[in-house]
Amino acid sequence: MRAAVFDGPGMPLRLAEVPEPHAGPGEAVLRVHACGICGSDLHATAPGGIARPGGILGHEVAGIISELGPDPIGTWSVGDRVFVVSRFTCGSCGWCLIGQGHRCDQIRFIGALGPDEPDGAYAELLRVHTNDLLRVPDGVGLDIAASVEPLATGLMLVREANLSIGDRVLVMGGGPIGLATVAWARFFGARRVVMSEMVSHRLSLGTVMGATDLIDASGVDDMGAAVTDLLGQPPDIVIECVGLPGVLSQAIDIVRHGGSVIAGGVCMQPDSIDHVAAYFKEPTVRFPATYTTEENAFVIEMIAAGRLDPTPMLSHRVTLDELPAAFEALRRPTDQCKVIVTP
Ligand SMILES: [Zn+2]
Ligand SMILES: [Zn+2]
Known part of the structure; x- marks a missing residue:
């Protein structure tokens, strides 16, 4: 073959x-x-x-x-x-x-x-x-x-974040995983879903997939200030879908005190975190690895039912x-x- x-x-x-x-x-x-x-x-x-x-x-x-x-x-x-x-x-x-x-x-x-x-x-x-x-x-x-695979990954990330109805969510990165995460965050009742991304075409897809707000990351020096400005407060949940060194630390910096940070981008290099800054934030940080069969089955059912496109x-x-x-x-x-x- x-x-x-x-x-x-x-x-x-x-x-x-x-x-x-x-x-x-x-x-x-x-x-x-x-x-x-x-x-x-x-x-x-x-x-x-x-x-x-x-x-x-x-x-x-x-x-x-x-x-x-x-x-x-x-x-x-x-x-x-x-x-x-x-x-x-x-x-x-x-x-x-x-x-x-x-x-x-x-x-x-x-x-x-x-x-x-x-x-x-x-x-x-x-x-x-x-x-x-x-x-x-x-x-x-x-x-x-x-x-289904990237959609199941996005579903897993949102489930790991323990999203509650009305939460304010920041999704960093608008690649397929970021877009899938945006869609599920909205699906499960987030009040606001901000997506940050550098590529303009992916930004416009963010809106299609359910983002309520977009941040063009190429034109922003202080992402935390930009998000807080949009939401009126820091986000309850930050889901990192970039996978580059420094982004996880940035996510911890941005999330509200006691919020959830999900490492969704797979950073292939060792990365450092500012522990002292993290202690002051007391975030829950999770590194979910792999989705379940049920999550995959749920995704295909929602597609078949027309609930997710x-x-x-x-x-x-x-x-x-x-x-x-x-x-x-x-x-x-x-x-x-x-x-x-x-x-
Ligand atoms: Zn994949
Ligand atoms: Zn086995």
């Missing part, structure tokens, strides 16, 4: 013919119909990143089952339309057996995001465990289903042939949002 292979930092993805995967016990092979390019793929393939050279990235995936191994978990058939809860679990440990695959003893993450992690879906075919599949409802396109976030579609160039282009500030690969 054809796939885009990662050779190492500084090198663009390379299209290659690689062996086709086959389904072992409990597993399935999907024909990939859509796979989102994720910011974490860009971080992971940058110098110092965790991506596995020789691996295939891509973890935001929907497709059609083309092969089933023996003893699948669930009632699946070849031809079923599915999306992947973006991981590879064992399906048989205590956690998997009670439906908590996110705590699986042997959890791995598809998309070569680490030395031992299995290959992902920048390819024609993907091997997954049936424990990590969810059905795509009729009427929901597979390219839409591929956007991710289409404004899907900015471009590229073929596998166009992927290497599109991938490199996303490393620079861009007005693109979620780019979907359709092999």
Whole structure:
């Protein structure tokens, strides 16, 4: 099959013919119909990143089952339309057996995001465990289903923040995770949702996804003052979706006394925090790692019910042939949002 292979930092993805995967016990092979390019793929393939050279990235995936191994978990058939809860679990440990695959003893993450992690879906075919599949409802396109992963991440971030109805929220960063976070914060009853972002196209998407206020971060010296000015008080919750050194510290600086700070951007470098400033703020700071199967199921149900529309976030579609160039282009500030690969 054809796939885009990662050779190492500084090198663009390379299209290659690689062996086709086959389904072992409990597993399935999907024909990939859509796979989102994720910011974490860009971080992971940058110098110092965790991506596995020789691996295939891509973890935001929907497709059609083309092969089933023996003893699948669930009632699946070849031809079923599915999306992947973006991981590879064992399906048989205590956690998997009670439906908590996110705590699986042997959890791995598809998309070569680490030395031992299995290959992902920048390819024609993907091997997954049936424990990590969810059905795509009729009427929901597979390219839409591929956007569940960032939406589930945003949902997880908002849940971790313990948002109460009427809260004032700042979301830092308007990439796909930031936009998803904006949408869920509003969905669950935030009175005000301020989104800060430097790229003007992403700022306008913020409004579409539910932000009540926007801050153009490129023109602001003191973000805390700008937010407090808008809201009349510091925000109750700050959700950081940037993932660069210094942003978490800035979030702690901005949040109200005793508020919640959520580290949603995955900063790949060690970062420092001003402890004394944090003590004076007494914030709850959380680093949520991975969403649950239920969160993924909730997202697709809300999309199917018309309660949440991710289409404004899907900015471009590229073929596998166009992927290497599109991938490199996303490393620079861009007005693109979620780019979907359709092999
Ligand atoms: Zn992702
Ligand atoms: Zn397990």
